[in-house]
Amino acid sequence: xxxxxxxxxxxxxxxxxxxxxxxxxxxxxxxxxxxxxxxxxxxxxxxxxxxxxxxxxxxxxxxxxxxxxxxxxxxxxxxxxxxxxxxxxxxxxxxxxxxxxxxxxxxxxxxxxxxxxxxxxxxxxxxxxxxxxxxxxxxxxxxxxxxxxxxxxxxxxxxxxxxxxxxxxxxxxxxxxxxxxxxxxxxxxxxxxxxxxxxxxxxxxxxxxxxxxxxxxxxxxxxxxxxxxxxxxxxxxxxx
Amino acid sequence: xxxxxxxxxxxxxxxxxxxxxxxxxxxxxxxxxxxxxxxxxxxxxxxxxxxxxxxxxxxxxxxxxxxxxxxxxxxxxxxxxxxxxxxxxxxxxxxxxxxxxxxxxxxxxxxxxxxxxxxxxxxxxxxxxxxxxxxxxxxxxxxxxxxxxxxxxxxxxxxxxxxxxxxxxxxxxxxxxxxxxxxxxxxxxxxxxxxxxxxxxxxxxxxxxxxxxxxxxxxxxxxxxxxxxxxxxxxxxxxxxxxxxxxxxxxxxxxxxxxxxxxxxxxxxxx
Numbered sequence: 001x002x003x004x005x006x007x008x009x010x011x012x013x014x015x016x017x018x019x020x021x022x023x024x025x026x027x028x029x030x031x032x033x034x035x036x037x038x039x040x041x042x043x044x045x046x047x048x049x050x051x052x053x054x055x056x057x058x059x060x061x062x063x064x065x066x067x068x069x070x071x072x073x074x075x076x077x078x079x080x081x082x083x084x085x086x087x088x089x090x091x092x093x094x095x096x097x098x099x100x101x102x103x104x105x106x107x108x109x110x111x112x113x114x115x116x117x118x119x120x121x122x123x124x125x126x127x128x129x130x131x132x133x134x135x136x137x138x139x140x141x142x143x144x145x146x147x148x149x150x151x152x153x154x155x156x157x158x159x160x161x162x163x164x165x166x167x168x169x170x171x172x173x174x175x176x177x178x179x180x181x182x183x184x185x186x187x188x189x190x191x192x193x194x195x196x197x198x199x200x201x202x203x204x205x206x207x208x209x210x211x212x213x214x215x216x217x218x219x220x221x222x223x224x225x226x227x228x229x230x231x232x233x234x235x236x237x238x239x240x
Numbered sequence: 241x242x243x244x245x246x247x248x249x250x251x252x253x254x255x256x257x258x259x260x261x262x263x264x265x266x267x268x269x270x271x272x273x274x275x276x277x278x279x280x281x282x283x284x285x286x287x288x289x290x291x292x293x294x295x296x297x298x299x300x301x302x303x304x305x306x307x308x309x310x311x312x313x314x315x316x317x318x319x320x321x322x323x324x325x326x327x328x329x330x331x332x333x334x335x336x337x338x339x340x341x342x343x344x345x346x347x348x349x350x351x352x353x354x355x356x357x358x359x360x361x362x363x364x365x366x367x368x369x370x371x372x373x374x375x376x377x378x379x380x381x382x383x384x385x386x387x388x389x390x391x392x393x394x395x396x397x398x399x400x401x402x403x404x405x406x407x408x409x410x411x412x413x414x415x416x417x418x419x420x421x422x423x424x425x426x427x428x429x430x431x432x433x434x435x436x437x438x439x440x441x442x443x444x445x446x447x448x449x450x451x452x453x454x455x456x457x458x459x460x461x462x463x464x465x466x467x468x469x470x471x472x473x474x475x476x477x478x479x480x481x482x483x484x485x486x487x488x489x490x491x492x493x494x495x496x497x498x499x500x501x502x503x504x505x506x507x508x509x510x511x
Contacts (some may be wrong), residue, residue, distance in 0.1 A: 142400070176443075
């Protein structure tokens with residue numbers, strides 16, 4: 001293989017995953033004239049913020065009306081006020097077809113969390129039937145192992161070694177020494193708690209608020225039976 | 241009914257091969273027909289410790305590739321009637337091992353022998369995985385030191401999830417812990433983890449505690465499994481471990497600091 005061939009093979013790009021904070025413009029009605037006026041008012045309040053701002057246009061919560069949505073006009077209104085539309089969030093076939101015409105990327109509507117509860121009464125009966133039993137682990141959770149209790153509580157009846165990781169959407173109970181990591185309420189449940197017989201954890205986290213061993217070690221309750229919970233976005237550790 | 245036992249650790253240099261040689265020899269001494277298989281392809285050591293390095297003709301990889309039959313590759317121990325060794329290949333690497341190949345050979349060995357001891361390589365990659373894949377029991381070798389204990393913990397996790405028994409949902413691998421290079425003096429000075437510390441962290445049953453001993457190095461260099469040195473503390477400790485492996489209740493020895501006698505103090509015994 002000669003030099004030129006090698007050069008040919010040298011990679012010219014790299015694919016990388018990334019999380020970006022983006023503004024979503026969620027449309028609740030397709031009355032574009034009103035949008036134009038209201039958007040102008042909004043932009044006036046913070047012109048810097050809206051200058052060449054990339055946005056996602058969300059149409060999935062837009063109430064259907066007799067008049068079909070004019071996507072081309074919608075995009076030009078946004079552009080007029082300085083907004084660059086990156087993609088469309090939509091599920092209605094009509095919107096999807098329109099997006100294809102103007103060659104705009106489409107992302108599916110976000111999960112159930114952001115969806116409004118249809119009717120409170122039906123939601124309540126639904127949760128009663130959707131009871132998820134807690135996940136119970138009786139064997140030690142070893143270094144390098146990860147246990148996730150989806151939509152429920154996690155109960156571990158043995159030791160959790162350093163280097164092991166417990167994840168739960170609900171609470172975490174450990175009836176043995178907790179030397180690994182425990183992350184409760186990982187779906188954003190601020191009410192989740194972590195209970196353990198011997199708190200020697202590498203990390204404790206509730207709904208994204210966390211403390212690592214360096215901080216935990218200084219806690220007078222290190223090595224004791226404790227519960228950990230969130231108190232006004234602050235992680236509190238108290239005796240059991 | 242034969243039993244496949246893997247000797248593993250995760251970390252290197254903790255005494256897996258020494259232990260494989262000692263336990264295998266101990267089982268053969270007690271009249272059980274035993275074979276020790278070296279899985280450390282590319283870093284062949286077992287033959288040296290067993291003192292049969294000059295008689296290796298065919299190895300594990302040759303048998304997998306069909307270049308030799310199993311009986312051609314098995315090396316009979318000169319000291320013991322019931323003991324055989326299957327050496328690893330020194331010229332190949334772990335990629336030469338395949339799940340099918342290993343399974344075929346180990347199953348064949350299990351038909352001929354009461355005990356098949358698999359000497360695992362260090363690490364948690366292919367070689368180590370294949371060594372433990374078919375095991376019925378595991379001896380996890382650990383030094384009383386934090387990084388070794390953590391690696392053993394990782395290995396215990398893999399034993400309970402990545403073995404054939406786990407995949408088929410059968411009864412899990414029986415786990416035994418063997419602590420090597422233990423020095424009660426250093427534990428007393430707070431320089432080393434104690435037996436209790438290690439047992440608490442790993443929460444499995446301890447099958448033996450082998451004291452740090454000059455005898456181990458001497459035995460390795462001479463190619464004699466240390467268990468045959470009945471005078472040495474390490475040899476006796478391994479002998480106890482074999483008894484426990486066979487289900488006997490034997491109290492642990494060599495866990496306390498040995499008081500030096502008057503003469504030893506006067507003339508300075510060896511540490």
